[in-house]
Amino acid sequence: MSTFKETTGKNTGSPDETMFSPEIRPVGIIRNEIEKPFLVAGDEGLDMHKSLEKVREEVRKLDQRISTIIVAADWGDALKGIEAYSHLLVLYWAHKVNEQGRALKRVHPMGRKEIPEVGLFCTCSPARPNPVLACVVRLRERKGNILKVSGLDAIDGSPVIDIKPYVNSWYPREAVSMPEWMRRLMEEVNQHDRLEQNPRASFIEAMEERDLRRCLVKTAEIHGHYCPGSALGIMASMYGFSLLGDAVTCSDGLENLMAIVEINACFADGVQAVSGCTLGNNALIYRDLGKHAVTLAIRGDDMGVRVCARPDFREVIGRLVPAFYPLMEKVIKNRVHTKEDEKRFKDTAREAAFTLIKQDFENVFSAERVRVDLPGYAPIVDSIICRKCGEQLMATKAAPNGTCLTCAEKPYFQVEGGGIVPKNG
Numbered sequence: 001m002s003t004f005k006e007t008t009g010k011n012t013g014s015p016d017e018t019m020f021s022p023e024i025r026p027v028g029i030i031r032n033e034i035e036k037p038f039l040v041a042g043d044e045g046l047d048m049h050k051s052l053e054k055v056r057e058e059v060r061k062l063d064q065r066i067s068t069i070i071v072a073a074d075w076g077d078a079l080k081g082i083e084a085y086s087h088l089l090v091l092y093w094a095h096k097v098n099e100q101g102r103a104l105k106r107v108h109p110m111g112r113k114e115i116p117e118v119g120l121f122c123t124c125s126p127a128r129p130n131p132v133l134a135c136v137v138r139l140r141e142r143k144g145n146i147l148k149v150s151g152l153d154a155i156d157g158s159p160v161i162d163i164k165p166y167v168n169s170w171y172p173r174e175a176v177s178m179p180e181w182m183r184r185l186m187e188e189v190n191q192h193d194r195l196e197q198n199p200r201a202s203f204i205e206a207m208e209e210r211d212l213r214r215c216l217v218k219t220a221e222i223h224g225h226y227c228p229g230s231a232l233g234i235m236a237s238m239y240g241f242s243l244l245g246d247a248v249t250c251s252d253g254l255e256n257l258m259a260i261v262e263i264n265a266c267f268a269d270g271v272q273a274v275s276g277c278t279l280g281n282n283a284l285i286y287r288d289l290g291k292h293a294v295t296l297a298i299r300g301d302d303m304g305v306r307v308c309a310r311p312d313f314r315e316v317i318g319r320l321v322p323a324f325y326p327l328m329e330k331v332i333k334n335r336v337h338t339k340e341d342e343k344r345f346k347d348t349a350r351e352a353a354f355t356l357i358k359q360d361f362e363n364v365f366s367a368e369r370v371r372v373d374l375p376g377y378a379p380i381v382d383s384i385i386c387r388k389c390g391e392q393l394m395a396t397k398a399a400p401n402g403t404c405l406t407c408a409e410k411p412y413f414q415v416e417g418g419g420i421v422p423k424n425g
């Protein structure tokens with residue numbers, strides 16, 4: 001028997017009340033091809049019996065999958081007029097949840113052990129004291145007491161408790177906030193669809209929300225580590241975007257937005273990630289000047305914005321995280337260090353990056369409008385086959401004798417740590 005007593009506040013001494021036990025009268029049953037819930041409650045709490053990728057796949061399929069709700073014959077009359085609604089809120093009973101599941105008070109969200117446990121009522125876990133689940137579905141068709149719906153996440157045989165119309169104006173219109181773990185989980189589940197539509201969607205969202213922290217995390221996925229250099233590249237690009245106006249959505253790597261980066265260091269990866277201008281999509285121009293500077297420009301506009309790190313940016317970083325430069329000297333420059341030094345260096349670099357991105361752009365960079373002279377769109381050129389090695393190459397890169405430069409033993413250029421350097425064939 002549960003008792004109802006406040007566990008905090010001044011009313012802790014209020015008298016107990018006896019729990020009422022309402023009787024649930026199922027009004028229908030759900031029929032579909034989903035046999036097993038993807039989250040099950042076991043000895044270890046919630047467990048996902050499928051990989052996250054499979055779950056995403058299931059969630060994607062839900063929109064297409066048709067479930068049938070067979071409403072009890074004596075309640076068919078209660079559906080009169082329901083076909084005027086496009087969406088319904090279906091309440092159903094998760095009948096496969098066992099007593100163990102109904103006793104859970106804390107769970108790892110979605111059974112993900114790497115996310116710390118949270119209170120059950122902070123989650124949409126199907127395992128709950130009263131496993132009543134709610135799902136907004138699309139009503140496809142009604143025939144008598146049979147409803148065909150899509151988007152229903154219930155398994156086959158689930159008893160339906162109630163059906164209500166979904167009217168969006170009943171729900172909050174203002175911004176809704178949620179814990180970081182939930183936001184991330186939702187992003188993970190939904191991102192595949194969103195990213196299939198627009199691969200930059202997640203970046204653009206982070207940029208529009210001025211969420212530099214997220215930009216840094218996403219950049220590190222390709223950069224490989226956290227460091228103040230890539231953070232500077234992110235900040236410089238964001239600063240440039242803010243001065244350019246509405247350019248964020250042009251960052252689709254189709255050369256409408258161009259970035260001219262003046263250093264091939266960590267900074268350049270921050271620029272590539274945020275601007276979407278990369279070496280591969282030809283929207284990035286590398287100017288071998290060795291400066292922490294980037295110019296952003298929109299094609300068709302001969303004025304761009306050049307953002308350059310202030311001469312004292314290293315002092316700023318040194319003040320924020322004093323241990324960073326001494327450790328960098330040891331680990332990166334002198335390359336004489338222990339495993340422990342390397343770990344400390346990575347930790348310090350991460351701290352420096354996350355601290356740096358909180359600084360005001362004006363304290364770290366100077367910016368100016370500059371005239372830009374952009375090259376034309378990257379040419380699409382013919383390919384030829386080198387008659388010596390048989391490999392395919394751009395015709396414009398062939399030696400006069402018709403072979404590739406390596407076969408002709410002719411000099412060429414390469415971009416390396418030291419910048420653009422000629423190589424003798």
Ligand SMILES: [Zn+2]
Pocket residue numbers: 223225226227229230266
């Ligand atoms: Zn780096």
Ligand SMILES: [Zn+2]
Pocket residue numbers: 386387388389390391403404405406407
């Ligand atoms: Zn060749």
